[in-house]
Amino acid sequence: MNSLSDAMSVFQKSTTVMRYSFLLLGLLFVGVFGVFKFLSASILPNLLTNLGLGLLAMVIADLGVKLVVNVVPRVNLPHLEKRAVFITGCSSGFGLQLAKRLDALGVTVYAGLRNSQCAGALELQATCSKNLHIVIIDVTKDEDVKNAVKYVNKTIGDKVFWSLVNNAGISIFGLTEWVDVTEYRRLYETNVLGCVRVTQAFLPLLRENQGRIVVTGSVSGRFAYPFLIPYSMTKFALTSYVDGLRREMRQWGVGVYWVQPHLYRTNLSELEVVVRQSNQVWGAATEEVKSSYGEDFFKNYLERGTGYIGENASNNIDEPVSDLIDAAVGATPQYCYTPGMKARFEMFLARYLPIYLIELMFLLFQYCYTPGMKARFEMFLARYLPIYLTDIYTEMNVNLKFPAAVLERKRLQRDSKKLH
Known part of the structure; x- marks a missing residue:
């Protein structure tokens, strides 16, 4: 992969079989968030506020218990x-x-x-x-x-x-x-x-x-x-x-x-x-x-x-x-x-975390781990960039890490396009 267009092309083809849709995720998030905002501003402000505070309190309490358990001396x-x-x-x-x-x-x-x-x-x-x-x-x-x-x-x-x-x-x-x-x-x-x-x-x-x-x-x-x-x-x-x-x-x-x-x-x-x-x-x-x-x-x-x-x-x-x-x-x-x-x-x-974010955490380990500052920078990108951008980065920068058969198939695809 020698250009951004090549990387984008490969990524678009690879994502056509993905069942998880980031577009759908965004639309649903906007829709659900809008409904909650409407309800909180109109008929159910106290219920939604208390529900949110209750869930947050439960998570914090759970973390607090685990913190205490690990801080208090063991007997x-x-x-x-x-x-x-x-x-x-x-x-x-x-x-x-x-x-x-x-x-x-x-x-x-x-x-x-x-x-x-x-x-x-x-x-x-x-x-x-x-x-x-x-x-x-x-x-x-x-x-x-x-x-x-x-x-x-x-x-x-x-x-x-x-x-x-x-x-x-x-x-x-x-x-x-x-x-x-x-x-x-x-x-x-x-x-x-x-x-x-x-x-x-x-x-x-x-x-x-x-x-x-x-x-x-x-x-x-x-x-x-x-x-x-x-x-x-x-x-x-x-x-x-x-x-x-x-x-x-x-x-x-x-x-x-x-x-x-x-x-x-x-x-x-x-x-x-x-x-x-x-x-x-x-x-x-x-x-x-x-x-x-x-x-x-x-x-x-x-x-x-x-x-x-x-x-x-x-x-x-x-x-x-x-x-x-x-x-x-x-x-x-x-x-x-x-x-x-x-x-x-x-x-x-x-x-x-949702499973797709967990997958993001493991993305770079297999293909582009390098000890030192470069690896830390790449892990920073993997943690905070959308997954499609990290995939494009991987295609552009670490194509030599992919199996030889994959590279050969991509070369044949490019050659086939030239013939047509």
């Missing part, structure tokens, strides 16, 4: 030394730090991981008390899960089995066309069915003590991020599972809590891991897919994806771990936690 349950917690996925990241901090609080911790000789297991053995138990468990294997329950029953003594923290999870990076179905199945088996399998196995103990189930989710369970669709699918499934399970378990007095972090520096988001996984996924893609997207597209995806993670991943892992602790042993746990102010703000927007 843990009494007698933590008499309580036991089982955690999956303790080899690194949130699970490792959660196990260490709960152990420091005096809780009997069962730290589940797949390899007793991994770095995380050795660190736990070296730094924690004798009240921490290393439990070998692969959440995808029924026998491992059954053995874990037997081990807890055998060693718990007079302690109360209080919380199960489902933290085990894996990820993969790449466009949906690049990722083989077997990888989707692998992620689903660990992230979703693994959680279900472990939860079902420990439910008898949890029901007996009216304990808690805690699930480590992700904001990807609310947004399907580009390049993370397989992972997002599993987190969406967990979101549904937690919502339903919470309502089912209420009759038993079992609490179900959900912690949904955004982007933190853990093993899942290590740049080396992202690059390795992306190369593996791209290497395993079919030749047809590779020729359609082109090597330049993949290189651009990798550069921009790692740049985004490198600039935006938070080092403050204490945020989600503190929320996990509050969910597991806090005196007044919340149903859902979103660690970090940035993530809370994004979830607020997701709750109250």
Whole structure:
């Protein structure tokens, strides 16, 4: 795309199939606003004023409650030394730090991981008390899960089995066309069915003590991020599972809590891991897919994806771990936690903004993210300009980021016009 007219032409063609009409939105807004103005000036001024104030007060009150909850110091349950917690996925990241901090609080911790000789297991053995138990468990294997329950029953003594923290999870990076179905199945088996399998196995103990189930989710369970669709699918499934399970378990007095972090520096988001996984996924893609997207597209995806993670991943892992602790042993746990102010703000927007504005927020990530001031300027444009203008900007400035097949089709369309 070398001119504004070319970009406008492509945009107009692409929007002919859109069902969402910005013209209709504008007309309806003017019409509804006009009706409200007429009513407020004539027959129903007090009703509309009070209705508007009531809705505004409800939103502000909701935000106020959330602010207070996050500002007021948290208090843990009494007698933590008499309580036991089982955690999956303790080899690194949130699970490792959660196990260490709960152990420091005096809780009997069962730290589940797949390899007793991994770095995380050795660190736990070296730094924690004798009240921490290393439990070998692969959440995808029924026998491992059954053995874990037997081990807890055998060693718990007079302690109360209080919380199960489902933290085990894996990820993969790449466009949906690049990722083989077997990888989707692998992620689903660990992230979703693994959680279900472990939860079902420990439910008898949890029901007996009216304990808690805690699930480590992700904001990807609310947004399907580009390049993370397989992972997002599993987190969406967990979101549904937690919502339903919470309502089912209420009759038993079992609490179900959900912690949904955004982007933190853990093993899942290590740049080396992202690059390795992306190369593996791209290497395993079919030749047809590779020729359609082109090597330049993949290189651009990798550069921009790692740049985004490198600039935006938070080092403050204490945020989600503190929320996990509050969910597991806090005196007044919340149903859902979103660690970090940035993530809370994004979830607020997701709750109250129309979906087309949410789409606008993600528009530039896939095609035109560049670390530094340029990226911030582009994100500013994406946030405040109408979406059709940002689409035109994308067509004009980042056409090299599009799949080779798309560029070829546009070239053929131009050549066809010249012939006629």
